[in-house]
Amino acid sequence: MTSNDPFEFDSNGALLRTHLPLPGQSGKVRDVYDLGDSLLIVSTDRISAFDWILPNGIPHKGSILTAMSRFWFDHLQVANHLISCEVPQQVVDLGIDASVLADRIMVVRKAQVVPFECVIRGFIEGSGWAEYQQSGAICGIDLPAGLRQCDRLPEPIFTPATKAETGHDENVSTEVMSAAIGAEQTELLRRLSLQVYTTAADHAAERGILIADTKFEWGLVDGEVILIDEVLTPDSSRFWPKSSYEPGHSQPSFDKQYVREWLSETDWDRNSPPPSLPADVVQRTGEKYREALDILT
Template sequence: MTPSPESVTTMLYQHDDNGALLRTDLPFPRRSGKVRDVYDLGDNLLIVSTDRISAFDFILPSGIPDKGRILTQTSAFWFDHLDVRHHLLSTEVPEALSAQFDTEPLVGRVMVTEKASVIPFECVVRGYLEGSGLIEYQQTGEICGNRLPPGLKQCDRLPEAIFTPATKAEEGDHDENVSIGRMIADLGSDLALGLRKRSLDIYRKACQYAESRGILIADTKFEFGKVGDEVVLIDEVLTPDSSRFWAADDYQPGQAQPSFDKQFVREWLSTCGWDKKSDPPALPPEIIQRTKAKYEEAKKRLTQSEPTL
């Protein structure tokens, strides 16, 4: 018996009860991360941003509807806006795929990219004191070998942006913050120092633009790869998943800042009674909607576009 188009679509795409796309299963070689399903199309890659959301190193059973489209469209904006060599070729679903099966669930959430050999470091840039950087500073007075002035408060703006690389963790493990010396030892001086300069340059340019749109980029991470001998910016870039975005008009150092990311999800998980060891619970509809609204607001402010339909 030939399967119906509806059953084929169900096999290719898994949604939750809120309509969030949790998984794709296209007929190509695939590897999956916490959010993205990456398919090998032969000459290029197809990167699908699902609506999965993770917290405390767990992928949650509930997704955030249209989150993948928001991330893809935000990344596409930055790839176009930044004057930097990158891997993005197109955000259109390839016609060859549309001729084979229903690709409507993929619209707005795919990137067709060049294949690149991934450089195994997260290139993290921090302009403000928060997160793991704050913890390390309070313990040592520095972050990843960058000595900072004494007396800085939570979320203070740093005298200048600093580069704090991290090793890319295996799935399920934490990334490890390291010094530029470790990066130089692994990659060589030219590549490591070149990545530091590229990352700081991109961050400064992005901050200048974002602040004009009412957003402070507290910190962010970039990933790079090589196409032949050429270093290119890959993965996502300057999204609420890879960055800490704060509203400029609400900024008050000395305390945690409201942010355009999964803050509501983390807060709810921390107060709902979950032990952060067993399988995580489903998210309430209110937390899902508030989280989606924050992602939408960040995209709208940065791209000056209307919410994702």
């Protein structure tokens, strides 16, 4: 991350990238900086779809994701990596406009990251639905015959996936995960992930949102398993409005559905850089993220 300007915005004021004079790396949405004894996570307004980062962003999306993660870390009462959401003095001393970062950062504990996404599915959709149609199972878990797209599963299931730096994560069985990190740790992560999902799903359902599925990231600090990264946001979960839920087809959702639909209707080949999003798609997507935050918190 090198640039003379610490902040890069698009024409709508969405923060696309940060270039702080600190050691760091950039992911699909987040820029992560090493503060020595902790990490600084900056949630930008970047948005990705079909494994591409789009050229323009969704204004305030990073702030919404950060606010939602902060809410869940507090509500779930599970060990996690969050230290503070205040801009650290180390960053203030850089002489940059720290107000740009004020509501979109988390200072977090450094952790040894578990190399698997811990996916919990309460409903059947996405890659799970595709796998079920082929085999009647997801990640080696046999499911009842005759399930429809978006049906609620008899009980939530744990379906781990490998963590991909680029491209799609790959669904794997718990046996594959156990072979890599051990059966005891796999079982602990399965139990913790199901516990967190159930607590969150109950809270969301009371407020009119179904959490169809979500993925958690866990890390280790001094042997303790802690929840890391973002948690239970529209970027890592499928949120459906409970009032319109109807299995048998795809559901409206509080995420980048408008982005995916618009891209699917263009002649973009998904192998070359994607086109910029039109203003109405940017606006409607931002409204959905904001609506999810308001309802849940």
